[in-house]
Amino acid sequence: MTDEEIKHVVVELFKKIAPDTEPEKLAPDDDIRHTLEIDSFDALQFVVALDEHFGIETPEEDYGKIATMKNLIYYIQQKKTRLPT
């Protein structure tokens, strides 16, 4: 998957969890939770959705690595390439 394709999926996931927000307008370095006003419950739903859509488990200690769109896409790319095909 290209970065753009991952971003597209991620934006859709955020829209499902937080309707009325505009995740497509997130700048690469924006703090996602702060900008979209996502609480810890919604954040956990997002981590569950990452698992369902990309098959990647995000341990709690990695939450800091997915705080911005740029880091989130990088994180997903890294995790996916490590997965057995």
Added chain:
Amino acid sequence: MIEFNMPSLGADMEAGTLREWLVKPGDKVKRGDIIAIVETQKGLIDIEVFDEGVVNQLLIREDEKVPVGTVMALIANGEKGTGKTLQRLGKETETGKPVEEWQPVIAPHLVKASPLAKRIAAEKNIDLQTVKGTGEGGAITKEDVEKAAAQKAVMNEIKPPATESIRMAVAAAMSKSNREIPHYYLQQKIDMRKALAWLVEANKLRGVKQRLLPVVLLIKAVAKALTAVPELNGYWENGFRHKDEINIGFAISLRSGGVMIPAIHNADKKTLDELMTALNYIIPRARAMKLKSSELSTSTITITSLGEANAELVYGVIYPPQVALVGFGSIIEQPWAEQGMLDVRPVITATLAADHRATDGATGSRLLMYINNYLQKPELL
């Protein structure tokens, strides 16, 4: 014969609009069945019954607005005479309107529409009288309603009507609280180091979907503390009425503004995993404004938790007729002095707003001490 009444779904509710009957005369019903959908300021609510019987008569038409306590249906349970109320939720006939004035009618349908069309119309706040039906015999179909909804959305893009009614519901309840309840407040800083460390380990053993949030520890600690301080669990109705069940009303903020406070029933008897499951069940439905009557009417105390990266302290306003509200601010790293040593700890500030008619500060203080003690022994929660 049992009377099924328009339930009160909170101190702020005076009337509700019946949107749909899910039963018809002759249908058998049992405890917990959802038999009607009622629209209130808090959205569409599934209304449950709490006894067994056979529906005898439906007395209210769909789309009719009636005061709380109005008899909506008669249900035969083999007993003669009336007087027993099937709907036991909340406080009955709060408005004091005499039920006898009501003239029973059998529900004729005002407009022909499929159940699905009615449900969608209710959800999207479309008046079916204004929709032209293209189905069989002029019946309104799902497509007709969706078309009407799309037209309405174009004309009414600025503000969803639900936002305003939720605001008014919160305004009514909080004004009543401030007018009638003499609040007193206490606060306690709680060291969360042990609780959070325990949670990290507990979550390592769980899959992503089973992960626990810190708030379930807070809910369980409050519920257990209430078993030790029962004076704060119940209602003020011409005197304190203690409730045996500990039903925690959990305040959920809506993105569009306002709060919904569904109940987590018997929270003291639930495991942490069961509490997390309960949250997973109620939070999305509360945000979609789709709750059940029993969830909106049976809380015996309220918890409001601000969550991460928010203000460090919240002084709550009690939700009447309850007598207490426990508030939790964000967990924040703070200097912490203990045994002559200074350290940095994750600290949460718990507050209690309590009704001074029902209890005094000493009682409230005991509750906060118990909450603190339980959070120092998370493995026992």
